[in-house]
Every structure is written in structure tokens, then in C-alpha cells.
Amino acid sequence: MSFEQTFKNIDDLLYKDSGADSELDYIGQTSWVLFLRYLDELEQDKADEAALEGKEYTFILKEEYRWNNWAMPKDADGKLDHHVALTGKDLVQFVDGELFPYLAEFKNTAEHPQTIEYKIGEIFSELKNKIQSGYNLREILEYADELPFRTSKDKHELSHLYETKIKNMGNAGRNGGQYYTPRPLIRAMIQVINPQMGETVYDGAAGSCGFLCEAYEYMYERMEKNTDNLKTLQEATFYGKEKKNLAYVIGIMNMILHGIEAPNIIHTNTLGENIRDIQEKDRYNVILANPPFGGKERKEVQQNFDIKTGETAFLFMQHFIKSLKAGGRAAIVIKNTVLSNTDNASVSLRKLLLESCNLHTILDMPSGTFLGAGVKTVTLFFTKGKPTKNIWYYQLDPGRNMGKTNPLNDKDLVEFVKLQETQPETEQSWNVKIAEVDTETFDLSVKNPNTPEEAPLRETEVILAEMEELDAETNTILKSIKELI
Template identity: 30%
Template sequence: MEGVQNLYNFLFEACNILRGPVSQDNFKDYITPILYFKRISDVYDEEIQAALDESGGDKEYASLPEQHRFVIPDGCHWIDIRERTENLGAAIVGAMRGIELANPDTLYGVLSVFSAQKWTDKKNLSDSKIRDLIEHLSTRRLGNKDYPADLMGDAYEVLLKKFADDSKAKAGEFYTPRPVVNLLIRILDPKPGETVYDPACGSGGMLIEAVHHMHHDNLCCGSIFGQEKNVVNAAIAKMNLFLHGASDFNVMQGDTLRSPKILQGSEIAKFDCVIANPPFSLEKWGATEWSSDKFSRNIWGTPSDSCGDYAWIQHMVKSMAPGNSRMAVVMPQGILFRGNEDGRIREKMIKSDLIEAIVTLGDKLFYGTGLSPCFLILRRMKPAERSARILMVDATKILTQKRAQNILSPEDVDHIYQLYLDYKDVEDYSKVVTLKEIEDKEFNLSPNRYINYHRETVRPYEEVKREFLEAIEAVKLAEQEFTRLIKN
């Protein structure tokens, strides 16, 4: 962790250079691309050195494209920018554009989404500020040998979390607390060679955790997919995956509910693991188009345009492959009991018998939302003994309280994971419920309607009253004794 903290401090120092002319909300629009540009340049130099060592100093051999993950065209390297004396913003934009065009398959659209206008507006960001930023970042090499991908990515995630802390309202859009992500990935347990898809991937945290979980196995290559509506976040997800060492992944930018981009032919593509924390209760999400959706994602119905929660769930179910596929989705707890169209959709979802488990989480775990979340685990092929049954888990008390924000400690994550694995009745925490029992409760999915909670035995009134009066007498005597001591 020390290395992560050290690198994070270094990156945060870069933010401090921008402080003043640039508002905190915009830090990531600057730091992300320039960090990426520096990383690519340093990795390129490392590859040159490795090829020179291997070939006994053959420069021509070292500059061949096959020696490099990325092509850096002439004049577009970090060193070229460092040598410039004026119009540094325009030079950075030009270099990034050049690198992007030279690597159309891997970097197309990643760097150019960061506004050229922001970099070149000298009123906002003077050449001397950019010079300070370049010189600060130049004091360290940021290659793979200096900072392995995991460490680089982790420090960047801490930075994203810091941006999230600084602009709480917007943070929920792109940051899911890491322990929650870890828990969901452990439950889904993606195996090397399986495909993983996040239809609302934000800055890529869920996909990165999946790659970690598969220990960066070579079979992960080409099996990681995501879509993200926000242009900057989609670019951050690509960079974040790259910084974490994932090489071949497919992240598309666009509105998943209105125009899903990850398709097989004219159908929604199918995946082994589908995981997401979509925006909660999205308004104006596109109900009209959905009612006649050309991908037939409205399997159980069309939610109202004031709340898209069940549209996300249905999109994800439609994205599950036949066979052993499974899905995890974070949602506001309202989806468990809301009526009207949501209630009708929920009833059909329950009857489909895809739901394996429902877990409610405690409050203040997520940024920028007062809503207490829950998550659903769905599985195409449930084990026979879980057929027509759902595990209900109340994990609202399993958390560690912090001043501003509650967290799930590693022990909390283990506790919830164990409740899922055990799949049995545990007083105060979990209960396995049949679909018939759920139907009897009008298809309400709130775990606290089913779980047996420990109840204290009620003591007789007279006994409690006597103890209360005795306590009052004891307080009076103590007060008299205290007064006597003070006077003496």
C-alpha cells in the first residue's frame, strides 16, 4: 500500500499545481490524459531499452512497431513536448492526437475526448502552469518497471476517489466503493476464458476487479466488455484498464438503454458474467422506444419514464448467455417493493426463477445518494436444491462506521460472502425463501419481511418499574454524597 500512497501523493501534487485556475471538478479532465501520455511515453522508452539490450544495440530493430504496444509518431513523445518553449497546451493536444491516430485500434477516441479547448485556453491555463505540470511529472519515470500496472491503476483509483470526495454530488456516477465491487466479483467468480460485461461501466472499476480476480490470465484477453454513456468516463475506463495492465478489452461509449453498442449481429451480445452498478432511478431514460425495443429487451414489461431501474435489470438479463451465466446488479432498495409497473415486472422476474439471492446493504456506503442500496444475484442455471428458492440476506448492519461515510471492511465483505456461500437460515441475517412464500407476501422482495430476528423476552412491567425507582434513589444518594464532598 505504501507504493500506492506514495504515487498517489505524487499525482495529487500535480492536481495542486492546477489548483486556482482549474476547478476541482475539472481536475480529472487534465490529469487523466497527461498521466496517460506520460505513461505511454515511458513504457515506449522501456520497450526501446529492452529491444536494444536484446539486439546488442540495434536502434533500427528497437524502433520496429512489433517491439511496442503503441506507436509514438515523430514529435509526439513526452520529450518532444518538454523541449517546447511556447504554446504548450496546443503541443500536448497535437501529440495526443498524433498518438491516437497512429493507434486506431487501441486508442481511437480515448485521448481526443479531453477537451482541446481546455488545454489551449491560456486565460485558464497559462504556459507557465503547464510547464510546472510537465516538469513535476518529469521528475519520475512512470513505466511498467517503475510502477507495475496494478500499482499505477490503484493510485489512479485513489485519485478518482479523491475527486469523488471533493464533488460528492457527481461522484456516484463514476465510483462504486471497491469493497462492494470485490464482493460482487467474488460471488460471480469469473474464470479465465469467460466473458465479463458491464453495461454501465463508469470508470471501469468492476471490469478491473474481474481482471484481478482472474489473475490477469492470458485468457482474459478479449473477454472484457463495457459500455458507458459519459464520454469522459468511457475514456477513463479505457485508460484505467490499460493502466491496470489489461491489454485487449472492448469499452464502447453510448447510451446503453437507447442504443446498446455491444452486439452480435443484430442481437444483444451474450456474456458469462454480467455486472453493473447503473445510475439509480434514472429519469427520461427512453421508455417510449423501449416499449417496442428492437432487441426485445422488454421481456417483462416497460418501466415508467420516471425510473429506469427495471430497464437496466432486463437489459442485463437479456445479456446473459445460455448455460452457466450469472449476473450481479446494484440497485436502490425501492425495486424490491415498489408497486405499479415495477411491481408487475418484479412479479414476472420472480416467476422466471432466475433470482438466486437478494442482499440489502447498509446506508452511507455509496457516494452522492441517500438511498440504501441492495444487490441481486441472478443465475441461468441454479443448482437443483435452489430451484424455486431465493436466499434473502439482510446485511444492513454489516458495516464499519466512519465519520462521513460508512465502509465495508475486509471482514464485513467476508461475512456477507459467507452468508451467500452458506445459503441457509441464519437468525438476524439470512433466510432461504420459497417462491410460494414470496407470492403470499404479494411478491415483496425485502429481506426484512422474511428473516427471523432475535427478539428480547419482554420482562414484567412491575419488575422494570421497581428497578427504575431503585436506580433513581441511587442517583439521589450519589448526588448527596457528591455535594457533601464538594462542601468539605
């Protein structure tokens, strides 16, 4: 059975179950089952490695809570042992009453947050089993048991399918969309920023960790494959923060499927941190993010920022600027009103950005880039440390209406990535000198001066005269034809 069919079968069972109500529930429930299946493979791999070295491996989980004991006990033929396997009410009672509480306790007993033990505790503190039928759960466990995690090819296919499920959440209501930024846009942002081995990469609004996963793929493909580099990439390169329970769990699982064993993702409200407390040790070389649009933060949260505003995305922008190292590079997706709003906070934010960073590129995205969200966005590319002298704008025009059947693709962004290196003037791109920007408003609105002008509408009298002239020509031709006949 294909991976895709297995995922579909699991979704069908969740659809039938009275406890899972939406695509959001489906991915949450699939995530905890997948995580335990993955954990079993990981532990088995480590036990095998230890045995080859003549060492003994200490399992993280007690024997009765390992996959092969509670989820898939097998007989001598390798088939599910129906005499031992829990099902029906017994299975649900074990999962809810014993398994989840046991796993949640790891949050209190783990040595520190950057361990897989702590991640286990976090995930099972935040999620609840919503599968009410023990018979449905039994079938789901059997399907999950068929999924292989051993090879990088297997993990790649699983991660691709998981990404598809995250994307589908965008259709499951307003909450889902905020977890998903189109991957072609993320890949283009990463190509422009070009993170290097030894640099740290951060997303303070991590969601499903799409930026961090894509940055991992980009850096892994280009690095020299040695033990030190692999360890650095695994443990000391990617960092994120996420506030929402489900998004946090999905992000952790997404990074694990992409190959990062114990992701450095912290479950916290990023905006709850006072930016005045951010020290050099808390700063990063690269920031990639798409902070949530349209949120409204309380007064006490606004006190953590120098520029007070209820707009979540504008607070995140301050956090990102403060969290960049000197010379650090950022690419941030944000709604286009950040360029033009006339309120004091917006003007102050633009002034801060232009004076403390080199905002060298603004990518203007077409409507429909974000499925289900009628928001126009731009991507800001900036380097911290020197003020902005010139901004290169690029107005993306894929030549079609964007939507579910025509989503953004990698080809749409090839020209932008190529031209960004030299920042020329074209019909879709132009430069703005900061010396020419109004210092009262710092208005950076997207106004393309290179769009070919449409021919002006002609006067009515001119059109009528032309029609009479054409009529006269037609009559002359008809007269000539009659004479010939």
C-alpha cells in the same frame, strides 16, 4: 519523491490554475497527461522488444508528438532542455491547436475500435485541455515524467493512487459518486460469482471500470501464467460500455493502469440499444454492474425495452438479463425499491427476473454504504436459465454507522461470502421460498424473520409495583444498619 506526493503536487498546480474547477477536472486533466506518459513507455518497451528480435518497431505517434519531443525534450545529461522545451503560451497553443487535434484524428484512421490507436482517438476527441497556464502545464509535465510505468509494482501503486482519486470524486458533487462503487463490495461480488478463465465479463454501466479492474485482478491472480491465458485476459475477457465522456476516459485509464493495454470499452449509451436485437454472440458469461440510480430515460429510449419505465436502473436490469448467456451469472447493485415498488413496471421486472433466472441471493446493504448518497441498496445475484425456487437473504450489519470515517471494508463482507456457499439461517440471514411469494405483487422486500424480538414494554402498574418493592427492601436494609450501629 513518492508517487503520492507527485499526485498531490499535480493537484496543487491544477488548483492554482483558473481552468480546472473541481476534483472532476483534476482527474480528467491528470488522465490525459498520464495517458500520454504511459503511451510513451509502452512504445519504448515495444521498440526495445523489437530491437532484441532484430526487428524495427513502427511507432504509433509521429516523432514531433512523442513525449520526449514536445513534453520533455532532454539534453545530453538527461535534464529538461530549456532551450527546446515549450512553455507558457507556446505550450498551451501547441497542446490545444496541434497535439489534441492530431491525436483525435486516430479515431478516424484506426483499423477498428479494439485497438490502442482507436482509444487514443476516442480519449482526445472527448477531453479538452483545461489547463490555461502554460507554466502550470510545464510543471505538471515534469512531475508526470518522474512517474515510472515499467514494473508491475509501479503500475500497481499508480493504479491504487488513481483509484483513490476516483473515490475522491464522490465528494466533488453529485456526478462524481456514480463513478465509484466501494471496492470491498465489488470484491465480495466477484468472489461469489467466481469468474473463470475463458469466460467473458461485462459491465454495461462501466463508469470508472472498477468491476472490470477488480475482476481482472481476481482472474490474473488465480490463472496459470502462460502466453495464451495472458492474451485471452488482455483481449477477449473484459467488455464494457459507458455513456459519459469523462467516465469513459477515466475507465480506459483505470484499466490501462491495471495492466490492460487496449480495453474493450465502447463509448455509447447502452440503453440506446434495442434489447430485441441482442443475439447470442452479444451475450456474456458474467455480468457485474452498478447501474446509475434515479435517472429518467426518454420515451424513445423506453421503446427499446419490453417493460416500459423511465427508471434507468430498471431498464439496465432488462438489458443485463437479456445480455446473459444461458447459465451465465450476474451480480448487480441496485436500489432496494426494485424489491418492493408496486407500479406495473416494477412488478413485471420482478416477475421476469424470477421466471427467467435463479435469483439465489439478495445482499441487503446498510445505509451509508455509498458515501454522499442517501440511497439504500441491495445486490442481486442470479443465474440465467432456470426459474427461482428459493432466495437466500443476507442483511449486512457491520456494527457501526457507515460514513467517510467508517467506510465499508473487506472484513465486513467475509461472513457473507463464506455463508453464501451454504446459505444457512442465522440472525442476519434467512431463506424465502418462491412458492410462498404473492404472485400478484412478487414483493421481495427485505424482512428479516430471525431478528431477536425485543422484550415487550411492561405495563406502568407493574413498573410502579416493582419500584415500591425495591423501596421497601432498601428501607429494611437501612433499618438493619441503624440497629447494628
